[in-house]
Amino acid sequence: MSKRTTPQNPGTSKLRKRAAVMAAGFGVSAVLGTGAAFAADTAQTVALPGAAAASLDAQAAAQAKAASSAKEAAAKKSSSWVDPVTHYSLSAGYAQGGSMWSTGKHSGQDFAVPVGTNVMAVHGGTVVKTGPNGAGDGPAYGNAVVIKHSDGTYSQYAHLSRIDVKVGQTVSTGQHIALSGNTGNSSGPHLHFEIRTTANYGSAVNPVAFLKSQGVTV
8 A cells, every 4th residue: 555645835845945045145154254254353463463563663773773872972971071170260270380389380270169069070980099198199189089091091180178989980971079179288279180191190291281182172
C-alpha cells in the first residue's frame, strides 16, 4: 500500500526560500560590515602610532637643538673672559711706582669698589690657593684667592673681606668667588687683581693688557 504524500503549499515554500536568501544577505552584510569596521580600526591603529612617532621625532629634534644650543653657550662661556667686578673705577695700575709696595712697583691692577662687592672669576678654572696672608703670598695682600686657567695663566684676587671658594674647586667664567674688602696693606676698599704666569707672587703680567687681549673692555 503506497504512502500518500501531502504536497506542500507552493506559497509557503517560496516564502521560506525568500527568507533564507534574505537571512544569507544579512549574514553577508554583517560579515562585510565587520570587515569594514576591522579595516577602519586597523587604519586608525596604524595612523596613531605614525602620528605619535612624528610627535616623538619632533620632540627629539627640539631637545637635540636645545642641547646643542646649551652646549654652544657653555663652550662660548668657557672660552670667554670677564672683568672681576662690575661698576668700578680703576685706581692704582700695574707697575705704578709708590712707597706702598715693597718692590716700589705695583704688581697688579686695583679696582675701586665698596666693601662687599661681588668678585667673580675672570675665566673658568681651578682654585689653587685661598686664605689670609695673601694665600701664602704675604700679609700685604690680606685675604686672597688664586685660580689656575686652562691656558696656563693664573688670576689673583686680593684684599677680600670674604672668600667663598675652596682649593680644588672648579669655577666657571663669571662665577662668584668672594666679596671685596680692605684687608692687608690697603689704602681703602678695593679689589687688587693680578694675572700671573705661575700661582705665586713675582710672576705677574699687565692684567689690563691681558684682559683686553681676550676681548674684555676694562
